[in-house]
Amino acid sequence: MPTLVMKFGGTSVANIDRIHRAAKRVAVEVAKGYDVIVIVSAMSGKTNELVGWVNETSPLYDAREYDAVVASGENVTAGLMALRLQEMDIPARSWQGWQVPVLTTSAHSSARIEDIPSENITRKFGEGMKVAVVAGFQGLSPEGRITTLGRGGSDTTAVAFAAAFGAERCDIYTDVDGVYTTDPRICDKARKLDKIAFEEMLELASLGAKVLQTRSVELAMRYKVRLRVLSSFEEQSDEAGTLVCDEEEIMENNVVSGVAYSRDEAKMTLISVADRPGIAGKIFVPLAEAGVNVDMIVQNISEDGRTDMTFSCPVDQVIRAKKALEEAHARGDINFSELVTDDGVCKVSVVGIGMRSHTGVAAKMFEALAAEGVNIKVISTSEIKVSVLIDRKYMELAVQALHDAFELEKVA
Incomplete structure (x- = not known):
């Protein structure tokens, strides 16, 4: 059977x-x-x-x-x-x-x-x-x-x-009755997707979407397990919910499939760090050992042999990160003049496998945020996603603006 x-x-x-x-x-x-x-x-x-x-x-x-x-x-x-x-x-x-x-x-x-x-x-x-x-x-x-x-x-x-x-x-x-283009509680134009590729679902899950656990999507992608996300509270049909599957099963897709957000982020900056080989390891190894989940990383241009290093992490890990960095500073492993923390930020991301073959996604994203007066603090990109760190108070506005800019309410 x-x-x-x-x-x-x-x-x-x-x-x-x-x-x-x-x-x-x-x-x-x-x-x-x-x-x-x-x-x-x-x-x-x-x-x-x-x-x-x-x-x-x-x-x-x-x-x-x-x-x-x-x-x-x-x-x-x-x-x-x-x-x-x-x-x-x-x-x-x-x-x-x-x-x-x-x-x-x-x-x-x-x-x-x-x-x-x-x-x-x-x-x-x-x-x-x-x-x-x-x-x-x-x-x-x-x-x-x-x-x-x-x-x-x-x-x-x-x-x-x-x-x-x-x-x-x-x-x-x-x-929930499937995977949506974004959180329908924030954007009333959010549309349920009939299908989504493993890679897109993995990015959305890791970026804050709560529909599926990240490890489960990783496993499904590795072993080609077709997943279907369904509601327990609605009548079902064979086409109900959202199918998470191989990219090859999706005939056509929007360039951007979804907008994800992570509300409780923090931005930490080490001011005036020595710019020398191995300094990044001296900073991020203690953080890893302390169990800090570092995400976005930006290093400024060096001046007079010194640079600033900025990274993001979950806001509930800030105390742990501070302790690890201050202990490394006390040991002399790293030297910085100041550790600046901003715990009032969030991460907003656009995700889509269509980015591989289309240009201008980042430009459209930045223009849409600028039109709403939203300032970008940090930018991070991969092959199928663009993430930005912004003030948390603008999170819902940013999600709605990006959903509109990429016309995610429309089917490809």
Whole structure:
């Protein structure tokens, strides 16, 4: 039988009624002749509750026990979903990560999947099981301990299962009905995309779009897993949602496919750094070791052997970044006259594979922002994206202006 993977996020299984609704969707696919692997998240809000209990019990917790507690939310959902399917006379069985097994690294709370042997579930399908309900977000370390994959890890679990079992498709059910040209809460002209290329989705996810976890898109692109993003709360058709697929499957596309934003960014500048070979490493290695996620980097023209170095990072990592840089300064690894921080900025980006073959995208972007009086602080580009750092107060205005400038409400 062909295999289909269906993943239901926390809002899609938030209560018993929603689990029943999700089970009905699974039943439709079983009736079509699929063997179905269902990946479930914890009920909405449950993971936060479990994390809160861990922090309340032990602020300096053992990460292994943290995973043991936090993974339990998915176990509950998997059991309830399997029970509901059984009530509908569909042969179903719940599976925890260690039972599959989902083999991961030992990095508790941020483990990475290394392998998913298919033998156990495949054998059960052969014995008549029609649905395997798998607890997402969790796995088994080489030491035999429960691990978790980090927030959004159920998306990654779903894609990994689709790759391991050669699934026809991986359907991600969530609280939105697809991938939009931008956030419809900000721009009422935002349009749902029928298809989007893996590379575009990866850029949008990494730049702030919350529809899919970045790691899941990376995995889908590597193993050519066709993803479909759907709403759990709307009637479905075979053309519903947004298909994330190979570029070759998309006949025609706009030059720019979407506008993404990341609200909580900070800009940090080291004033008057020595301009010499190796200085960038002396700055950014300590930041990496401190777990600071550096994004955009700009170095000014050198004057009298000194230069300024500017970079962006998430605003909640500023304190960590300051500490790392000040310690490097105290050791004499780097020397600067001042560290200037601006924590009132955001990042706005335009993304599209059409940029590879069209010129003038950056120029149009900059003109549109200038027309609205929005000053650009930092610019970063890649083959299919242009990102700018601007004052946070202009974020919504910038998103709307760029959406209009590139006429994203129109179909190519």
